[in-house]
Amino acid sequence: MTPNRVIWIGVALLTWLLAQFGKGWAESAGLSWVAEYPDAWVIPLKDTVSAAMKWLVEEASFGLFTFTDVTRALSWLIEQPYKLARALLAEGFVQGHGRRAVQLVPPFSWLAVTAAVVALGHYARDWILAAIVGTAFLYLAVFGQWESAMVTLASVVIAVPIGVAGGVLLGIWAYRHRLIDRILTPVLDLMQTIPIFAYLVPILFMFGFGPVSALVATVIYAMPPMVRITTMALKAVDPEIVDFGVMAGCTQRQMTWKILVPAARASLMVGVNQVIMLSLNMVIIASMIGAGGLGFDVLSSLRRLNIGGGFESGIAIVILAVAIDRLSQALAQRATTYHKPLQGSFIKRHPRSMIVLGVLIGTFLLGLLFPALQSYPDDMTLTTGKFWSNGVKYLNINFYDQFEAVKLFFLNFFLLPTKRFFLGLPWIWAVMLVMAIGWQFGGRKLALMNLLMALFIASAGMWEKAMITVYLCGASVVIASIIGIPFGVLAAVNQRAGKIIGVVIDTLQTLPSFVYLIPVVMLFRIGDFTAMVAIVLYAVVPAVRYTAHGIRSVNADLIEAGVVSGCTKRQLLTRIRLPLALPEILLGLNQTIMLALSMLVITALVGTRDLGQEVYIALTKADTGRGLVAGFAIAFIAIMADRIIHASARKARVRYGMEATHDR
Numbered sequence: 001m002t003p004n005r006v007i008w009i010g011v012a013l014l015t016w017l018l019a020q021f022g023k024g025w026a027e028s029a030g031l032s033w034v035a036e037y038p039d040a041w042v043i044p045l046k047d048t049v050s051a052a053m054k055w056l057v058e059e060a061s062f063g064l065f066t067f068t069d070v071t072r073a074l075s076w077l078i079e080q081p082y083k084l085a086r087a088l089l090a091e092g093f094v095q096g097h098g099r100r101a102v103q104l105v106p107p108f109s110w111l112a113v114t115a116a117v118v119a120l121g122h123y124a125r126d127w128i129l130a131a132i133v134g135t136a137f138l139y140l141a142v143f144g145q146w147e148s149a150m151v152t153l154a155s156v157v158i159a160v161p162i163g164v165a166g167g168v169l170l171g172i173w174a175y176r177h178r179l180i181d182r183i184l185t186p187v188l189d190l191m192q193t194i195p196i197f198a199y200l201v202p203i204l205f206m207f208g209f210g211p212v213s214a215l216v217a218t219v220i221y222a223m224p225p226m227v228r229i230t231t232m233a234l235k236a237v238d239p240e241i242v243d244f245g246v247m248a249g250c251t252q253r254q255m256t257w258k259i260l261v262p263a264a265r266a267s268l269m270v271g272v273n274q275v276i277m278l279s280l281n282m283v284i285i286a287s288m289i290g291a292g293g294l295g296f297d298v299l300s301s302l303r304r305l306n307i308g309g310g311f312e313s314g315i316a317i318v319i320l321a322v323a324i325d326r327l328s329q330a331l332a333q334r335a336t337t338y339h340k341p342l343q344g345s346f347i348k349r350h351p352r353s354m355i356v357l358g359v360l361i362g363t364f365l366l367g368l369l370f371p372a373l374q375s376y377p378d379d380m381t382l383t384t385g386k387f388w389s390n391g392v393k394y395l396n397i398n399f400y401d402q403f404e405a406v407k408l409f410f411l412n413f414f415l416l417p418t419k420r421f422f423l424g425l426p427w428i429w430a431v432m433l434v435m436a437i438g439w440q441f442g443g444r445k446l447a448l449m450n451l452l453m454a455l456f457i458a459s460a461g462m463w464e465k466a467m468i469t470v471y472l473c474g475a476s477v478v479i480a481s482i483i484g485i486p487f488g489v490l491a492a493v494n495q496r497a498g499k500i501i502g503v504v505i506d507t508l509q510t511l512p513s514f515v516y517l518i519p520v521v522m523l524f525r526i527g528d529f530t531a532m533v534a535i536v537l538y539a540v541v542p543a544v545r546y547t548a549h550g551i552r553s554v555n556a557d558l559i560e561a562g563v564v565s566g567c568t569k570r571q572l573l574t575r576i577r578l579p580l581a582l583p584e585i586l587l588g589l590n591q592t593i594m595l596a597l598s599m600l601v602i603t604a605l606v607g608t609r610d611l612g613q614e615v616y617i618a619l620t621k622a623d624t625g626r627g628l629v630a631g632f633a634i635a636f637i638a639i640m641a642d643r644i645i646h647a648s649a650r651k652a653r654v655r656y657g658m659e660a661t662h663d664r
Contacts, residue, residue: 008440015433019424026426035426042461050625057205071206079212082158086211089113089157090150107150109363109374110141112356117323119352124330136323144381145294145316152293152320155211155286156279159218163275167223168268171230172256181231188224193594193638195601196221196285197615198631201624204289214282214291222278226271233267234260269332276328280321284514288619294320298514302605307392307518308385314515315384318507392522407529415475415528422471427463431455434640442647449643453636462611462633469610469637472528472603473596476535480592484540485585488547489573501544509541513602521606531603539595546588550581586649593641597634611637 026035033041060067087093093105108116114137121130140149174181200217207213237260245259261268287295294317301310347354367374395403431454438446457466491498516534524530554577562576578585600612611630618627 011433011436015425015429016421018426018429019421022426022429023424034428037427037458037461037463039461041459043459045460046623046625046629048625049628050623053202053205053624067206074216075207075212078158078162078215082154082211082215085154085157086151089154090147106364106367106374108360109367110137110146110376111363111373112360113150114138114141115359116356117327119356120327121330123352124327124334129326129330133323133327136319139319140316141376142380142382143312143316144378144383145297145313146376148292148294148297148313149316149320152280152283152291152295152317155215155218155283155291155293156276156324159215159222159279160272160275162215163219163222163279164226164272166219167226167271167275168230168261170223170227172234172261174227174231175234175260176252184227188227189639189642190632190635191220191224193597193635193642194631195598195612195615195634196282197601197612197619198627198634200285200289200619201622201627204622205624210290211292213289214286217289218279218282218286218291221282222275225274225278229267229271229274230264233264233271236267237263266332269328273325273328273332276324277321280317280324281513283317302514302518305518305522306385306389307522308383308387308389310515310518311388312383312385388519392519396523403523407524410532411527411529415532418475419468419471419528422467422474423464425467427458430467431458437644438640441644441651446643446647450640453640457633457636460629460633462614462630465609465611465614465630466633466637468608469597469600469612469634472531472535472608472610473593473600473637476532476539476596477589477592479532480536480540480596481543481589483536484543484588484592485547488544488585488588489551489578491544491548492551492577493573498548501548505541505544508537513538513599517602517606526607528608530606531600531608534603534606535596535599538599539592542588542591542595544588546584546591547581550584550588551577553584554580582652583649586645586652590642590645590649593645594638597638600634 023035026032032038056067058068062070088108090107092107095102095104114134117137118130118134121133140146170184174184196217199220200213203213203217203220207216241259241263242255245255250259283291283293283295284298285295287293287299294313297313298310298317301307301313363373371377372380431451434454435447435451438448438450457463487501491501513534516537517530520530520534520537524533558576558580559572562572567575600608600610601615602612604610604613604616611634614630615627615634618624618630
């Protein structure tokens with residue numbers, strides 16, 4: 001055993017002893033400040049941030065106009081296309097307000113929209129994709145989700161172009177200027193790790209309650225991947241292509257828009273797909289500040305514990321997400337392939353567009369006589385609400401004792417001991433420990449970063465809440481890894497099992513996070529165990545995906561060498577596949593932690609007492625400072641975990657010869 005390993009075993013033993021007895025020893029020795037961060041040392045960051053936000057909204061001025069004038073102008077610019085999209089898809093053009101409102105022109109009919117997505121699917125790939133997306137939109141109409149789905153689609157139609165355009169421009173800026181890249185990297189880290197709830201409060205202050213605030217929040221949430229992918233895609237363009245542009249005498253603008261961006265189109269379309277999926281993932285949270293649509297239906301069902309209604313709306317979001325995802329992927333693939341220009345008249349060159357236009361005009365005119373052609377008849381809609389409600393009710397009635405036994409087992413033998421461990425740990429030792437772990441894996445820079453972030457959490461008065469967050473997130477990640485890694489291995493080594501597991505995790509990944517809470521609350525009621533189950537269901541997907549990818553990516557020559565050496569299947573797995581897949585498994589663990597932390601804010605609705613609850617309370621009370629400080633604390637926990645795991649994955653690659661060693 002190496003000296004380094006002996007030291008860390010000793011550190012682990014000392015940490016356990018301090019968690020059990022450290023606070024008692026410190027208090028008996030008159031050193032209570034070592035055990036718990038003194039209240040007198042807390043810096044009033046929350047009040048400072050709240051005051052700054054109030055000044056910004058009410059008093060900040062740029063001479064000719066105020067900050068509020070700027071936000072109102074932005075709000076107006078975003079609101080105009082959104083109103084148009086919502087009128088075309090969901091509400092029609094209306095004159096008047098409230099009961100006096102009169103619909104002048106109806107929205108696009110359900111038949112016209114369905115025909116349009118079918119035509120788009122055929123254009124993007126083939127009739128199979130056209131049938132898939134057509135069936136998806138037909139489902140929305142038949143199961144009574146059409147109007148809400150169109151409101152959601154209107155939000156996506158506006159948020160995605162803004163997110164893509166903003167992401168591409170920022171990505172190009174970062175590509176051109178290394179300083180901008182260095183500045184944007186931590187900003188993007190914070191945007192992706194601060195819970196969306198945390199910046200809903202300042203967005204509400206600046207833009208008010210309504211769809212515009214929801215769109216702004218969606219863009220902020222969905223834009224970072226587009227920025228990162230744009231920068232990486234431009235850096236990955238073949239240098240020979242760049243040299244060709246230089247030799248041709250291209251200006252900087254021509255080089256960007258006629259050489260680099262077209263050459264990176266395939267990668268950029270991946271970013272567009274990410275923006276679309278993240279925008280759809282935001283629909284429920286955005287509904288809390290006035291977005292409406294399917295997200296509002298899920299949220300209202302959760303508040304009323306309406307299992308059937310929540311599942312129906314949640315499934316509608318999944319189906320809409322799958323349809324848009326398949327379309328965007330197909331369009332991305334088509335954009336990278338050459339197609340011979342069509343000859344002939346406009347009608348011959350655009351037959352699908354002519355058919356859709358015909359359906360649109362036909363349903364508009366005939367809809368005046370036959371309303372069913374314009375709006376799907378309510379008396380012909382189907383519902384699965386009772387099925388889902390009765391299913392959960394059946395489980396609750398017939399298996400109550402079993403569910404309660406599982407809950408009590410995990411609470412008594414896993415959750416509560418873990419919680420006592422983290423809450424019993426002296427804060428000063430915990431700070432030293434995260435600094436030492438950073439030093440071990442990433443060197444001085446990572447150690448210093450961990451120290452500063454941990455001290456921020458303590459000095460902001462968030463230490464106890466942070467420890468509860470770490471406990472609940474850590475416990476959930478352990479369970480998710482215990483479940484996800486074996487299933488990932490099975491998916492990689494067994495093709496049939498891989499297909500089944502793939503369908504299950506695809507479903508789990510596309511279900512909105514709020515949907516998990518409804519059946520879990522009905523089966524287990526509120527509390528930490530309920531939160532853990534919901535987090536595990538939401539966060540298990542990366543553990544499965546990355547493990548399967550890592551196992552499949554192991555060099556076939558190494559597997560063959562193991563077979564020639566006489567290794568059994570178990571030895572091939574434990575001595576070759578798993579060690580070489582360790583870097584990918586660690587990255588999957590990293591993503592599991594990120595998803596668990598993002599889900600913690602949502603589980604505040606079921607009774608947790610962590611940083612997520614702080615953020616949620618701040619949203620309900622419109623307390624900007626409280627929300628942002630708690631959000632930064634969660635973000636710092638996420639960033640520390642991310643940097644440590646990435647550094648350990650890098651060391652694993654070096655250890656197995658998959659990456660050249662380099663100095664820290």
